[in-house]
Amino acid sequence: MNSANSAAVVVGVDGSPPALRAVRLAATEAARRHRPLRIVHGFVWPLLHVPIAPAPGAPPGGGLRHRAEELVQAAVAEAEATVAGLSISGEIIDGEAAAVLVGESPTAALIVLGDRGLGGFSALVVGSVAVQVAAYADCPVLVARGAQRPDEPVLVAVDGSPASRLAADFAAETAVSRGVPLLAVHAYRHPGSSGPGDMQPLVYDEAKLHGEQERMLAGWLTGLTEQHRKLRLTCRAVHGRTGAVLAEASGSAQLAVVGGQGRGEVTGLLLGSVSQSMLHHARCPVAVVHGPR
Structure with missing residues (x-):
């Protein structure tokens, strides 16, 4: 900014x-x-x-x-x-x-x-x-776009990328200034591979995977509450397609914040698929936050 x-x-x-x-x-x-x-x-x-x-x-x-x-x-x-x-x-x-x-x-x-x-x-x-x-x-x-809900939390999409960290900082500052909580959401589908060429397992423990994703999300946001002292932060890992999960969460948010590009986006794209999806399907205003070009 x-x-x-x-x-x-x-x-x-x-x-x-x-x-x-x-x-x-x-x-x-x-x-x-x-x-x-x-x-x-x-x-x-x-x-x-x-x-x-x-x-x-x-x-x-x-x-x-x-x-x-x-x-x-x-x-x-x-x-x-x-x-x-x-x-x-x-x-x-x-x-x-x-x-x-x-x-x-x-x-x-x-x-x-x-x-x-x-x-x-x-x-x-x-x-x-x-x-x-x-x-x-x-x-x-x-x-x-969408509905105005001044009493609901600010929503931010988090995936561990530098772009999502910038979005989280912007969202935290916004949530504190508006006096509302920040809801950080990470959507996941399957276990990630541990290295090049590794295949995703066909059978896995969903409860274990969910716990791992929640810990990963908390790790990505380490230091956010120290940086923004008055921040009330809730983290939520949700199994599902990122666009659908965020669109659903936006129905009970006053603002959705996304990074201009996140993990899995094609290098060179200035606006990632998640940002595009939220601009089209979010049920509340959407902020797109870019890092340095």
């Missing part, structure tokens, strides 16, 4: 209902983090050489540029109504939405956006802008 005191929480808007939900979430996050809120609209039309001024003879309030100004103003008003006294700015930046938000990320504390926008297909569960920004941003990305 950007450590500069001036780093803002940035939210992308396009006038859609999901974007306004993201504005409300971003305003709340900015207040929690004592950060300013920066509202950004990616104005793609100049790149497409589309006329943006009012047509000849049309009212002066017409045109695509004026419409963009109106939606940014509406987003600012929504944020002001959500959190009084918050430092808020709005800007229209020429460019495609995902590229604009990724461009904001090196100096942002957090990027917030809706799961789908005006340009999304209704059949898609999560829009391409959310996926692209979550994959390429240089700061944590928070996607507003």
Whole structure:
């Protein structure tokens, strides 16, 4: 996360209902983090050489540029109504939405956006802008989706990878700031092999395996409660497919936190399959946390 005191929480808007939900979430996050809120609209039309001024003879309030100004103003008003006294700015930046938000990320504390926008297909569960920004941003990305459950714990996916440790740190800090417990979940399927070429056993002791996975999970999180003194941590190892286990757990969480890439992901991918799955299937907002590139 950007450590500069001036780093803002940035939210992308396009006038859609999901974007306004993201504005409300971003305003709340900015207040929690004592950060300013920066509202950004990616104005793609100049790149497409589309006329943006009012047509000849049309009212002066017409045109695509004026419409963009109106939606940014509406987003600012929504944020002001959500959190009084918050430092808020709005800007229209020429460019495609995902590229604009990724461009904001090196100096942002957090990027917030809706799961789908005006340009999304209704059949898609999560829009391409959310996926692209979550994959390429240089700061944590928070996607507003699912239900708001302020009294439920923060959920974090843990698999022992460096990415999941970064996610756990972010989740712990968030849980403490929100005054709720942190639930760390590790999903497992079968016993792991002990070396190259080893085969997984066809028959194994499930109770023994579960105990081993719980101890492994606790080991991965060693030091987390010392680093975050007020943290209330619960660890849970669950047998099942990772995506399904986390999606189920997200139904009783206020936020799900995942690393951008974890164990078993293909090298070179910026957004792992678990992150992708949660963006599509989580029942609460999702934060994707990347480590250094």
